[in-house]
Amino acid sequence: xxxDIYESAANSLGLFSSPCLTKVELRLTxxxxxxxxxxxxxxPCIVLNMKSHGQWMEVDRTEVIRSCVNPTYSKVFTLDFYFxxxxxxxxxxxxxxxxxxxxxEADFLGSVECTLGQIISQRKLSKALLRPGGTVGxxxxxxxxxxxxxxxxxxxxxxxxxxxxxxxFFSKSDPFLEIYRLNDDATLQLVYRTxxxxxxxxxxxxxxxxxxxxxxxxxxxxxxxVAIDFTASNGDxxxxxxxxxxxxxxxxxxxxxxxxxxxxxQDYDSDKMFPAFxxxxxxxxxxKVSHDFAVNFNEENPECAGIQGxxxxxxxxxxxxQLYGPTNIAPIIQKVAKTASQEVHTKEAMQYFILLIxxxxxxxxxxxxxxAIVQASHLPMSxxxxxxxxxxxSDMQMLDGDDGILRSPKGEPVLRDIVQFxxxxxxxxxxxxxxxxxxxxxxxxxxxxxxxxxxxKPKVSSEYQSSRPFGP
Numbered sequence: 001x002x003x004d005i006y007e008s009a010a011n012s013l014g015l016f017s018s019p020c021l022t023k024v025e026l027r028l029t030x031x032x033x034x035x036x037x038x039x040x041x042x043x044p045c046i047v048l049n050m051k052s053h054g055q056w057m058e059v060d061r062t063e064v065i066r067s068c069v070n071p072t073y074s075k076v077f078t079l080d081f082y083f084x085x086x087x088x089x090x091x092x093x094x095x096x097x098x099x100x101x102x103x104x105e106a107d108f109l110g111s112v113e114c115t116l117g118q119i120i121s122q123r124k125l126s127k128a129l130l131r132p133g134g135t136v137g138x139x140x141x142x143x144x145x146x147x148x149x150x151x152x153x154x155x156x157x158x159x160x161x162x163x164x165x166x167x168x169f170f171s172k173s174d175p176f177l178e179i180y181r182l183n184d185d186a187t188l189q190l191v192y193r194t195x196x197x198x199x200x201x202x203x204x205x206x207x208x209x210x211x212x213x214x215x216x217x218x219x220x221x222x223x224x225x226v227a228i229d230f231t232a233s234n235g236d237x238x239x240x241x242x243x244x245x246x247x248x249x250x251x252x253x254x255x256x257x258x259x260x261x262x263x264x265x266q267d268y269d270s271d272k273m274f275p276a277f278x279x280x281x282x283x284x285x286x287x288k289v290s291h292d293f294a295v296n297f298n299e300e301n302p303e304c305a306g307i308q309g310x311x312x313x314x315x316x317x318x319x320x321x322q323l324y325g326p327t328n329i330a331p332i333i334q335k336v337a338k339t340a341s342q343e344v345h346t347k348e349a350m351q352y353f354i355l356l357i358x359x360x361x362x363x364x365x366x367x368x369x370x371x372a373i374v375q376a377s378h379l380p381m382s383x384x385x386x387x388x389x390x391x392x393x394s395d396m397q398m399l400d401g402d403d404g405i406l407r408s409p410k411g412e413p414v415l416r417d418i419v420q421f422x423x424x425x426x427x428x429x430x431x432x433x434x435x436x437x438x439x440x441x442x443x444x445x446x447x448x449x450x451x452x453x454x455x456x457k458p459k460v461s462s463e464y465q466s467s468r469p470f471g472p
Contacts, residue, residue, distance in 0.1 A: 022080075022081050022083075022147055022148070023078060023079070023080055023081065023147070023148040024078070024079055024081045024116070024120060024145050024146065024147050024148065025076045025077065025078050025079075025145070025146045025147075025148060026048075026076065026077040026078075026079065026119065026143050026144070026145055027073070027076055027077075027143070027144045027146070027190070028046055028062060028073045028075075028077075028091070028141065028142070028143055028144075029070075029071065029072045029073065029141075029142045029144075030044060030046065030070065030071050030093065030129075030139060030140065030141050030142070031069075031070045031139065031140050031142075032069065032070070032138045032139045032140055033068075033069045033070070033071075033093070033095075033109065033139045034069075034109075034137070034138065034139065040067060041067040041068060041069055042067075042068070042069065042095040042107075042109070043064050043065065043066045043067065043068070043095055043096045043097075044064070044065055044068060044069075044071050044093060044094065044095060044096070044109070045061055045062055045063070045064045045065075045093075045094050045096050045106070046061065046062045046073065046091050046092065046093055046094075046141070047060075047061040047062075047091070047092045047094065047103070048060050048061065048077050048089065048090075048091055049089065049090040049091075049092065050079075050087065050088065050089055050090075051087075051088040051089075051090070056090055059077065059079070060075075060077050061075075062075040063075050064096045072190050073190075074178075074190060074192060074193035078148070079116060081116055081117075081120060082437075083117075083440065083443070083444055084264060084436060084437040084438075084439075084440035084441055084443070085264075085433055085436070085437055086115055086117070086263065086264060086267075086433050086436070087115055087116040087117065088113065088114075088115055089113065089114055089115065089116055089119075090111050090112070090113045091111060091112045091113075091141055091143070092108065092110075092111045093108075093109040093110055093111065093129060093139070093141070094106040094107065094108055094109060095107040095109055108132060109129065109131070109137075109139070110129035110130050110131040110132065110137050110139065111129065111130055112127045112128075112129055112130065112141045113130075114127060114143075115267055117264070117267030118267045119143050119145045120145050120147075120267075121267050121269070123144065123145055124142060124143070124144045124145070125142070125143050125145075126140050126141070126142040126143075127140070127141055128140055129141060156207060156208070156209050157179075157207065157208060157209075157210060158205070158207045159177055159194070159204075159205050160202075160203065160204040160205065161175065161177075161202065161203050162201075162202050163201060163202065164201045164202070164203070165201075166201060172199045172200060172201050173199075173200070173201060174196050174197065174198045174199060174200075175196070175197055175200065175201075175203050176193060176194050176195065176196040176197070176205075177193070177194040177205055178190060178192070178193045178194075179191045179192040179193075179210070191210060192208060192210055194206070194208065224265045224266075224269060224274060224353070224354040224355075224356065226258065226262070226274055226275070226276040226277070226295075226310055226355075226356045226358075227276075227277045227278070227279060227292075227329070227332040227355060227356065227357045227358070228254060228258075228276070228277070228278045228279075228295065228314060228358050229278075229279060229280055229327060229357075229358060229359035229360055229361065229388070230244070230278045230279065230280050230281035230321060230323050230324075231279075231280030231281070231323060231324060231325040231326065231327050231359075231360070231361060232280075232323040232324050232325050233325065233327065233360055233361040233391075234323060234360045234361075234388075234389070235323075236323070237318050237319075237323070243360050243388050243389050244318060244323070246315060246318060253388045253389065253424060254314070254358050254388055255311060255314070256424070256432070257358055257386045257388055257424050257435065258307065258310060258311065258314070258356075258358060259307060259311065259432065260427075260432035260433070260435040260436050260439075261356055261384065261386065261435065261436050261439050261440070262274070262307035262310065262356070263307055263432070263436070264436040264440055265354065265356075265440070266306055266307050272305060272306045273303040273304070273305060273306075274303060274304050274306070274307065274309065274310050275294075275302040275303050275304075276294070276295040276296065276302060276303075276304050276310045276313055276314070277292055277293060277294060277295060277302060277332055277335070278290075278293050278294075278295050278317070278321075279291040279292060279293070279327075279328065279329065279331065279332055280323070280324060280325050280326065280327055280328065281293070281321045281322060281323055281324050282321060282322040282323075282324045283297070283320075283321045283322075284297075284320055284321065287322060289324050289325075291328045291329075291331040291332060292331045292332045292335045295310070295313045295314055295317050296313040296316075296317070297317065297320075325364075326364035326365070327359060327360075327361045327362065327363055327364050327365075328363075328364055328365040328368070328369075329357055329359065329363055329365070329369055330365045330368035330369045330371070330372045332355070332357065333355065333369065333372040333373065333376060333383065334372050336353055336355045336376075336381065337372065337375060337376045337379055337381060339353065340353045340376070340379040340380055340381040341379055343379075343380060344379060344380065351380065352380040352381070352382075352447055352450070353379075353380060353381045353382070354381070354382045354383075354384060354443065355381065355382070355383045355384070356384045356386070357383065357384065357385045357386070358386050358388055359385065359386075359387060359388065360387070360388045360389040360391060361389075361391050362391060362392060362393075362395055363395055363396070363399075366395055367409045369399065370399070370406060370407070370408050370409060371408045371409060371410075373399060373406060373414060373418065373419060374406065374407070374408040374412050374413070374414050374415075375408075376418060377414040377415040377416050377417075377418050378415050379450075380450050380451075381418060382418045382419075382420070382442075382443055382446045382447070383418055383419045383420070384419075384420050384422075384439055384440070384443075385399065385400075385419065385420070385421045385422075386421075386422055386423075386424050386435075386439060387421065387422070387423040387424060387425075388424045389424075389425070390425060393421070393423050396421040396423075397421060399419045399421060400417075400419050400420060400421040401414060401417040401419055406419070415453070416446070416449050416450065416453065417442070417446065418446055420439060420440075420441070420442045420443070422435070422438050422439045
């Protein structure tokens with residue numbers, strides 16, 4: 001599982017008052033728009049909508065490009081990006097009537113939906129257009145993301161031309177100028193398109209400014225692992241009172257918490273593969289108690305395909321195991337810490353690990369857990385604990401460290417705060433986004449604190465050194 005968030009977190013924390021806010025620019029291209037009019041090519045325009053309180057609201061729209069089936073838009077969308085929130089976007093493609101620029105007379109050609117997090121994690125996202133009626137069209141919309149670094153520098157450019165070729169039969173040419181930059185992968189990216197100077201072979205274009213923010217770049221990888229409490233205190237899964245009860249139509253408490261947090265995290269993971277473990281259960285074939293077993297029962301490859309894969313593995317394993325106890329979480333912390341420790345000794349050491357623990361009860365190995373957290377605080381690792389149910393979670397609050405410095409049984413303090421605890425009951429009637437926002441609020445700080453303490457700067461990959469989306 002490979003994520004791309006450290007450099008974004010680093011910049012947002014250093015440049016903006018909100019710890020999880022940064023600004024991004026989106027640039028759009030489209031290929032393969034079908035000709036709806038046999039006598040002329042389409043005049044495409046893309047409208048950006050964002051979902052707010054269940055409603056789609058228009059944010060902005062591109063310019064109209066006349067007679068073009070493969071438009072590259074010079075319009076740039078600037079958005080606030082919140083790491084801990086799901087920001088749903090919809091890009092609607094219209095063929096604008098040549099005599100009107102409004103949407104009422106335009107032909108709707110289809111749309112693409114995604115989250116802002118998906119675009120940012122991939123830097124460049126391409127999706128097929130869904131045509132009216134829901135069928136997949138041939139047109140492809142590509143969205144490229146760049147982060148505004150806070151660098152306000154810009155260059156001011158003026159261009160003119162003389163003695164251009166006359167390309168029109170009945171009048172002089174109508175020239176415009178496009179400025180492109182060359183990326184390391186030999187692709188070209190539109191930076192600016194001037195206005196068109198009509199009927200002129202010696203045009204002078206208006207002076208314009210180009211921001212230097214587009215020259216910033218970075219690349220980083222991080223991992224997320226999931227651990228689920230299968231102790232008997234959760235109740236018999238066959239009983240409707242159990243926190244693990246599999247209702248035929250409704251998700252149980254564990255699934256609600258898993259999906260709410262996991263859907264946020266998976267946007268920042270390139271391969272969408274999540275190692276998922278359970279603890280506190282007797283597992284087949286010998287039904288011995290385990291505190292770090294693979295939920296898919298494949299110890300060699302515990303990864304599940306996306307959060308949906310974790311959900312399916314969780315639902316499949318429940319009938320096969322016996323909920324038991326005690327609630328020991330030190331073994332799973334140590335398991336992930338071992339992997340994170342191996343990463344520290346690699347040449348680049350650029351992966352960061354997040355362990356999401358879902359548990360219902362009071363920890364029974366508190367001393368070992370404190371020791372494990374103190375040791376893990378030296379590693380590229382964060383721990384998110386979601387308390388499910390109505391148990392007394394006061395010990396969990398102590399692990400969080402917000403009210404004081406956590407120490408090991410020997411008195412050794414944590415090097416940095418790496419634990420975030422949130423009781424799910426506080427968000428039972430709130431939206432999944434509200435839970436995810438609270439759970440993930442401290443992650444960017446924790447990531448940046450670790451790499452700052454090691455003197456490691458965000459990685460600049462060769463693929464993006466020229467275009468430089470996401471970096472200081």
